[in-house]
Amino acid sequence: MSYDLKIINATIVDGTGAPRRTGAVAVAAGRIAAVGAAPGEARTVIDAGGHAVAPGFIDMHTHYDAQILWDRKLSISPWHGVTTVVMGNCGFTIAPNRPSQRDLILRTLERVEGMSLDALRAGTGPDWGFESFPSYLDAVERRGSLINVGCYIGHTAVRLHVMGTEAVEREATADEIAAMERLVHEGIEAGALGFSSSRLPTHNGFDGKPVPSRLATIDEFHRLIAAMTAGGGNFFQVSMGRGFFLDEYKTIAQTYGTTIAWTALLTHIAGPGSHRKYLDRTQAMIAAGANVIPQTSPRPLTLEFNFDSAFAFEARPFYAPTMRTDRAGRKALFRDPAFRQTFKDDRHDPQPHQMVGWDERAVISYSPVEPALTERPVREVAAERGVDPVDLVLDLSLASDLALRLRVPILNYDEVGVAEILKDKNTVLGLSDAGAHANSLCDACYPTYLLGRWVREKRTLSLEEGVRALSARPAEVLGLGDRGRIAPGLVADLVVFDPATVLDGPIRRVYDLPAGADRLISDAIGIDAVIVNGTVIRRHGVDVVDDDARLPGHLLRGRRAH
Numbered sequence: 001m002s003y004d005l006k007i008i009n010a011t012i013v014d015g016t017g018a019p020r021r022t023g024a025v026a027v028a029a030g031r032i033a034a035v036g037a038a039p040g041e042a043r044t045v046i047d048a049g050g051h052a053v054a055p056g057f058i059d060m061h062t063h064y065d066a067q068i069l070w071d072r073k074l075s076i077s078p079w080h081g082v083t084t085v086v087m088g089n090c091g092f093t094i095a096p097n098r099p100s101q102r103d104l105i106l107r108t109l110e111r112v113e114g115m116s117l118d119a120l121r122a123g124t125g126p127d128w129g130f131e132s133f134p135s136y137l138d139a140v141e142r143r144g145s146l147i148n149v150g151c152y153i154g155h156t157a158v159r160l161h162v163m164g165t166e167a168v169e170r171e172a173t174a175d176e177i178a179a180m181e182r183l184v185h186e187g188i189e190a191g192a193l194g195f196s197s198s199r200l201p202t203h204n205g206f207d208g209k210p211v212p213s214r215l216a217t218i219d220e221f222h223r224l225i226a227a228m229t230a231g232g233g234n235f236f237q238v239s240m241g242r243g244f245f246l247d248e249y250k251t252i253a254q255t256y257g258t259t260i261a262w263t264a265l266l267t268h269i270a271g272p273g274s275h276r277k278y279l280d281r282t283q284a285m286i287a288a289g290a291n292v293i294p295q296t297s298p299r300p301l302t303l304e305f306n307f308d309s310a311f312a313f314e315a316r317p318f319y320a321p322t323m324r325t326d327r328a329g330r331k332a333l334f335r336d337p338a339f340r341q342t343f344k345d346d347r348h349d350p351q352p353h354q355m356v357g358w359d360e361r362a363v364i365s366y367s368p369v370e371p372a373l374t375e376r377p378v379r380e381v382a383a384e385r386g387v388d389p390v391d392l393v394l395d396l397s398l399a400s401d402l403a404l405r406l407r408v409p410i411l412n413y414d415e416v417g418v419a420e421i422l423k424d425k426n427t428v429l430g431l432s433d434a435g436a437h438a439n440s441l442c443d444a445c446y447p448t449y450l451l452g453r454w455v456r457e458k459r460t461l462s463l464e465e466g467v468r469a470l471s472a473r474p475a476e477v478l479g480l481g482d483r484g485r486i487a488p489g490l491v492a493d494l495v496v497f498d499p500a501t502v503l504d505g506p507i508r509r510v511y512d513l514p515a516g517a518d519r520l521i522s523d524a525i526g527i528d529a530v531i532v533n534g535t536v537i538r539r540h541g542v543d544v545v546d547d548d549a550r551l552p553g554h555l556l557r558g559r560r561a562h
Contacts, residue, residue: 001040003028004534007496010048012036014486015055015472017464025053027492030534030552035486044536046529048496052463055471055484056083056147056493056532057447060428061237061263061295063087063113063436065094065151066106069139070123070514072551073146073543077434079524080447080504081470081495083532084148084483084556085434090198090239090263091213093154094128095136096161096183102128104160108205111323113436114311116517123514133157133183134190137555145553146545147532148493150478152237153187155197155224156205159212167212168205177220181227188231191557193478195228197221199241200263202315208323214241218248222255229256232559235478237295239263246281246292253290261477264431265294266301267417271352275417282426293477295430296421297443298450301411304365304440304520307334307394308402311440312410313355318342331402334394343390354410359389361413366405367396378406419460422469428477429469438519445504445522452503452525463499480556492534495527502526 005027012035013020026038062085064074077085087093092113094105106124110117130136133153140149159167162179172180184195197213205211221244225236236258238249249260267275278294285292303312308327313319321339322330333339349356359378367373373381373396382389397404412418421427434444447470455466475484483491505523513519523541530538535552537545545551 001034001038003033003038003040003042005044005046005492005531005536006038006042007046007048007053007494009050010053010496011050012486013052013054013464013467015468015484017468017472020052020464025486025494027531027534030492032486032488032490032492035488046496046536048528051496051498051528052467053486053494053496054081054467055486056495056530057081057470058084058474058478058480058484059430059432059434059444060086060261060474060478061089061430061432062434063089063092064149064434065092066109066115066120066124067435068145068149069128069143072144073547074149076444076521077432078147078530078538079527079541080445081497081524081527081530082147082444082447083493083495083530084150084480086150086152086193086478087435088152088154088192089196089237090200090203091155091157091196091211093133093136093151093157093196094124095130095133096157097128097131098161099131101160101164104165104206105157108156108211111205111208112203112211114309114440115436115438116513116515118515119513119517121515133187133192137191137557141555144551145555146537146551147553148556149553150193150556152194152196152235153184153192155195155213155216156211158183158224159216163212168209168215171215171217172220177223180220181223184224184227185231188228188233188558191555192233193556193558194233194235194237195224196237198239199244200239201241202311203239204314204323208320218244221248222252225252225256225258229258234258236260237263246278246285249292250285250288250290253285253292254288259291259293259477259479261293261295261428261430263295265296265421265427266412267414267421268352268354268411272414273417274352275421279421279424279426286426294427296427297412297429297431297446298418298422298454299443299446300409300413301431302407302409302441303437304405304407306402306405307397311437312358312408316346316353316355318346327402331398334398340390340394343394344388347390358408358410362389362393362406362408364396364404365407366403367400368403369396369400415458419454419458422454422460428473430474438513439509439517440520442507442520442522445524448502448504448524448527451497451499456499456502492531494529494531496529498526498528500526
C-alpha cells in the first residue's frame with residue numbers, strides 16, 4: 001500500500017475519548033487510510049517521536065467573515081491546531097448586503113466586534129464582489145482558505161438588508177419578515193451551516209444603536225428558524241438576551257427539532273456560582289428532548305481596551321451617552337463629575353453584572369504618559385495616590401488622549417467554576433471570537449491553553465478528554481460526521497503536538513492588519529505539525545504552504561458538510 005502521508009511513532013489520541021495508543025496514521029487522497037498499523041510506503045513521512053496525533057481542532061465560534069477576504073490563512077487559528085472554523089456567529093455576517101449598506105455593516109462590526117473600521121474598509125475594498133449570501137459563499141470558495149470554513153447566515157445582516165436603518169429602530173412588519181424568511185431559506189439551501197442571532201445587551205452597532213437582531217420579536221425568531229428548517233438547516237447559534245433565553249430556546253428546539261448552541265456559559269454570568277443552575281437546566285432540557293447546548297471557554301474572558309471604545313462597559317446604562325457622541329463628547333463626559341459619580345455607583349450595583357468590582361481585577365496594560373504604571377493593578381495605584389479608581393483611570397485616559405489601556409477579566413476567572421463547566425458532558429467549547437475584538441482580546445489560542453493549563457498543569461481533563469473537547473465534541477454538536485475523529489475514511493485533518501510542552505504563548509500586540517491596524521496575537525508552543533485534508537500546512541510553528549498557492553481548506557456547505 002502506498003500513501004500520500006504517514007505519521008509514524010505516534011501516540012494516537014483519536015478524539016473519541018478512548019485510551020491513547022501507539023502506532024501510525026496514514027493518509028491517502030485527503031482521507032485517513034489506516035490507523036495503528038500502516039504497512040507500506042508514503043511520499044511524505046512525519047516521525048512524531050512519541051508525540052500525540054489528534055484530530056484537527058474545530059473552532060465553532062469565530063468572526064472571520066471579513067478577515068477571510070484579505071487573509072486566506074485565517075491567522076492565528078491554524079497556529080494552534082485549528083483545522084476547521086465556523087464564521088457568522090451572533091448574526092454578524094457580511095452577506096446579504098446592499099452596496100449602499102456596506103459601510104453600515106462595517107460600522108456595526110467596528111462597534112459590536114471591536115474591529116478597526118480603517119482595517120475593515122481597506123481589507124474589503126470598494127467592490128466586495130458579492131451581495132447575496134450564496135454569492136458570498138461562492139466568493140470564499142473561489143478565493144480558497146488554508147483551513148476548512150463553514151458559515152452561518154446572520155440575522156443582523158438579513159434584517160438590515162430588508163429593513164435598512166429601520167432595522168435598528170423597530171419591529172418588522174409581516175411582509176418584512178416574509179422577505180427575511182426568503183433570504184434565510186436561500187442561504188441555507190446555498191450551504192449555510194445554520195442560522196445565527198443575538199439578543200446580548202452588549203451587542204450595539206453603528207451610532208451606538210442595538211444591533212438589528214435585538215429588535216426582533218419572538219414571532220420573528222420562530223418564523224426565521226422555521227425557514228431555516230424548511231431549507232434543510234438544523235442548527236441555531238444565538239447569544240443570549242433578556243426575553244429570549246432558555247425557556248424560549250427549549251420551545252424552539254422542541255418545535256423544530258433544532259440544535260441550539262447558545263453563547264456563552266461562563267462563571268459569574270449572573271453572579272458567583274450562577275453557572276451551576278444553567279448546567280442543571282441544560283441537563284433537564286436535554287432529558288426532555290430539547291437539544292439546547294451551552295457554549296463555553298477554558299480561558300478567562302479578559303478584555304483590553306481604552307476609553308475611546310470601552311466595549312467592557314457598553315452594556316451598562318450609565319455608559320450609553322458615550323456611544324452616542326464623538327471623541328470630543330466622550331472626553332467631556334469623562335470630565336463631568338456627575339458622569340464620574342454614576343460610574344462609581346455602577347461599580348457597586350447590587351444587581352449582579354460582569355463589571356461589578358471591575359477595579360479589583362483591572363491592570364493598567366499601557367500607560368504612555370506614565371510608562372512606569374504599565375502592568376500595575378489599578379487598585380494599587382489608586383491607593384498610593386489616594387484617589388478613587390474611577391478618577392484615576394479617567395484622569396490618566398484624558399492625559400493620554402484616551403490612549404491609556406486597561407486589561408480586565410470580566411467573566412470566567414473563577415477556575416473552580418470553569419473546571420465544573422469543562423467537565424460537564426453537555427457543554428461545548430465555542431467562544432474564541434477569532435477575528436473579532438482584535439485589539440482587545442485574543443482567545444483564538446484556546447486549544448493550546450486548554451491542553452497546557454487544564455490537561456497538563458491542572459489535570460482537570462485527561463489528554464483524551466481534552467482532545468475530544470477540541471475535536472469530536474464540536475463536530476458532534478455541529479453534525480459534521482466526517483471529521484473530529486481519527487478513523488479510516490474520515491477527513492485527514494490532523495494535529496501533531498507535544499503534550500509535555502504544548503501551551504499558548506504570551507499575548508503580544510502587532511500591527512499587521514490592513515491600514516496598519518493593531519491586533520493581539522499568541523504564538524503556539526509545542527505544535528509540531530498541522531494537516532488539513534491531507535496537506536501539511538504548518539511544521540514547527542511555520543507555514544509551509546505558499547501564500548499564492550492553491551490552499552487545501554474546503555468550504556463546508558450545509559447539508560453536504562453534514
